Amino acid sequence: MLELKNIRKVYNPGEVTEMCLFDNFNLTVDEGEFVSIVGSNGSGKTSLLNIICGSIPIEGGEILIGGKNIAKMKEHKRYQTIGRVYQNPAVGTCPNLTMLENMSLADNKGKSFGLSFGINKARENFYKDQLSILGLGLEDKMQVKLGALSGGQRQAASLIMSTLTPIEFLILDEHTAALDPKTAEIIMELTGKVVKEKKLTAMMVTHNLRYAVEYGDRLLMMDKGHAVLDKGAEEKKHMQVEDILDVFTSISIECGN
Ligand SMILES: Nc1ncnc2c1ncn2[C@@H]1O[C@H](COP(=O)(O)OP(=O)(O)OP(=O)(O)O)[C@@H](O)[C@H]1O
Ligand SMILES: [Mg+2]
Numbered sequence: 001m002l003e004l005k006n007i008r009k010v011y012n013p014g015e016v017t018e019m020c021l022f023d024n025f026n027l028t029v030d031e032g033e034f035v036s037i038v039g040s041n042g043s044g045k046t047s048l049l050n051i052i053c054g055s056i057p058i059e060g061g062e063i064l065i066g067g068k069n070i071a072k073m074k075e076h077k078r079y080q081t082i083g084r085v086y087q088n089p090a091v092g093t094c095p096n097l098t099m100l101e102n103m104s105l106a107d108n109k110g111k112s113f114g115l116s117f118g119i120n121k122a123r124e125n126f127y128k129d130q131l132s133i134l135g136l137g138l139e140d141k142m143q144v145k146l147g148a149l150s151g152g153q154r155q156a157a158s159l160i161m162s163t164l165t166p167i168e169f170l171i172l173d174e175h176t177a178a179l180d181p182k183t184a185e186i187i188m189e190l191t192g193k194v195v196k197e198k199k200l201t202a203m204m205v206t207h208n209l210r211y212a213v214e215y216g217d218r219l220l221m222m223d224k225g226h227a228v229l230d231k232g233a234e235e236k237k238h239m240q241v242e243d244i245l246d247v248f249t250s251i252s253i254e255c256g257n
Pocket of ligand 1: 043047
């Protein structure tokens with residue numbers, strides 16, 4: 001179980017641009033839960049993920065995994081149990097390294113030995129098997145540098161790479177936003193499959209309300225650092241895109257937009 005307790009996050013403290021995003025923010029995510037997160041630009045979705053991953057500091061509160069406070073744990077340590085895919089396909093992979101080298105790096109995440117370790121024929125075949133799940137022919141591009149692949153191809157590879165090691169959490173930040181509709185659909189289906197098969201706890205930020213409705217067993221809507229909507233599996237089953245849009249609209253009306 002992941003618990004965020006009384007989280008306080010202030011950007012630019014002490015400066016004129018100081019902005020308190022989270023003040024006493026609380027969230028509990030059960031093991032194996034797949035949470036879809038929506039919300040307008042600047043509502044705090046990426047900050048929330050960054051706080052969980054340790055990419056940004058917090059000014060107060062606790063981040064508990066299995067009851068243990070990891071608030072002071074370094075980011076790289078947290079990634080031993082967290083896989084993350086970003087919106088930009090260029091983030092999280094090395095453009096100047098080949099697919100094989102990138103896969104090996106991801107496979108050896110958190111270990112101290114170098115690149116050459118782990119690239120044996122059996123492991124290469126395992127990588128190829130994993131890539132072939134995508135159905136994009138990436139298993140035939142093991143010697144191609146990732147920088148030479150399209151954004152969609154890189155993003156697909158990133159998802160596979162993020163789940164090569166035995167992670168518990170999968171953190172996705174608009175990971176289909178840069179993809180064409182067909183590739184986005186493939187990546188979403190694969191995401192659902194990977195989360196289920198590997199029994200991961202997943203948090204997926206998306207602006208695609210259809211994906212938010214179709215995927216995951218919980219729906220969270222963020223607004224100005226608050227969870228303004230939190231629907232569990234049963235309630236979510238009956239939700240439609242229009243329902244989420246209605247909440248969005250009511251929030252903007254309240255704000256006078
Ligand atoms: N590094 C930063 N320094 C100062 N303010 C920041 C920083 N990162 C985010 N913010 C502010 O925090 C708020 C939330 O930003 P965040 O990136 O978490 O939003 P988001 O919900 O992910 O938005 P989007 O949908 O546009 O990705 C915004 O007001 C933003 O300006
Ligand atoms: Mg964001």
